[in-house]
Amino acid sequence: xxxxxxxxxxxxxxxxxxxxxxxxxxxxxxxxxxxxxxxxxxxxxxxxxxxxxxxxxxxxxxxxxxxxxxxxxxxxxxxxxxxxxxxxxxxxxxxxxxxxxxxxxxxxxxxxxxxxxxxxxxxxxxxxxxxxxxxxxxxxxxxxxxxxxxxxxxxxxxxxxxxxxxxxxxxxxxxxxxxxxxxxxxxxxxxxxxxxxxxxxxxxxxxxxxxxxxxxxxxxxxx
Ligand SMILES: [Zn+2]
Numbered sequence: 001x002x003x004x005x006x007x008x009x010x011x012x013x014x015x016x017x018x019x020x021x022x023x024x025x026x027x028x029x030x031x032x033x034x035x036x037x038x039x040x041x042x043x044x045x046x047x048x049x050x051x052x053x054x055x056x057x058x059x060x061x062x063x064x065x066x067x068x069x070x071x072x073x074x075x076x077x078x079x080x081x082x083x084x085x086x087x088x089x090x091x092x093x094x095x096x097x098x099x100x101x102x103x104x105x106x107x108x109x110x111x112x113x114x115x116x117x118x119x120x121x122x123x124x125x126x127x128x129x130x131x132x133x134x135x136x137x138x139x140x141x142x143x144x145x146x147x148x149x150x151x152x153x154x155x156x157x158x159x160x161x162x163x164x165x166x167x168x169x170x171x172x173x174x175x176x177x178x179x180x181x182x183x184x185x186x187x188x189x190x191x192x193x194x195x196x197x198x199x200x201x202x203x204x205x206x207x208x209x210x211x212x213x214x215x216x217x218x219x220x221x222x223x
Pocket of ligand 1: 182185191
């Protein structure tokens with residue numbers, strides 16, 4: 001049995017198996033008439049990594065992000081995963097398998113949630129900066145969380161690092177990339193060859209992260 005759920009299997013006169021991930025995150029497999037299920041499953045399993053990546057991407061893209069209504073079941077991103085919004089009777093925002101939000105704060109939901117994301121990012125980013133700082137010997141002066149919409153990170157001339165709270169919605173490897181990028185700026189101010197070489201030594205697949213940010217930055221918002 002394949003561990004990946006096929007939404008639609010279409011058999012036809014074709015000669016090869018084809019995998020299609022649709023925009024609404026459905027997996028469609030096209031296969032020749034006579035081919036055994038086992039062969040299709042093996043094929044799917046061999047490609048599982050690629051399929052899962054495509055499905056995850058499609059899922060995130062097809063969610064309706066803008067603008068947020070703060071209603072039960074609405075999706076919110078946290079560390080690259082989407083969580084359903086759940087209105088509860090409590091005093092604070094808690095992330096379980098849903099994003100539990102106190103009903104009494106609903107009138108200013110956006111403001112409360114933004115503050116919560118800021119706090120979570122400060123914790124996460126402090127940890128990651130320390131980790132990469134130890135690894136590289138690059139010392140920063142301070143960390144500030146901003147509300148920048150497009151600039152996810154920046155490094156001021158005195159070595160202060162700034163990160164947008166929106167990064168909290170991105171996967172951890174993306175946060176790490178922004179952290180490393182800004183840390184390396186402490187030593188290399190410009191995007192020179194030297195700069196990218198240093199980034200590459202720490203994160204060999206940094207280009208993928210950069211591409212992810214380019215492709216998905218518009219999703220990192222609640223406005
Ligand atoms: Zn830069």
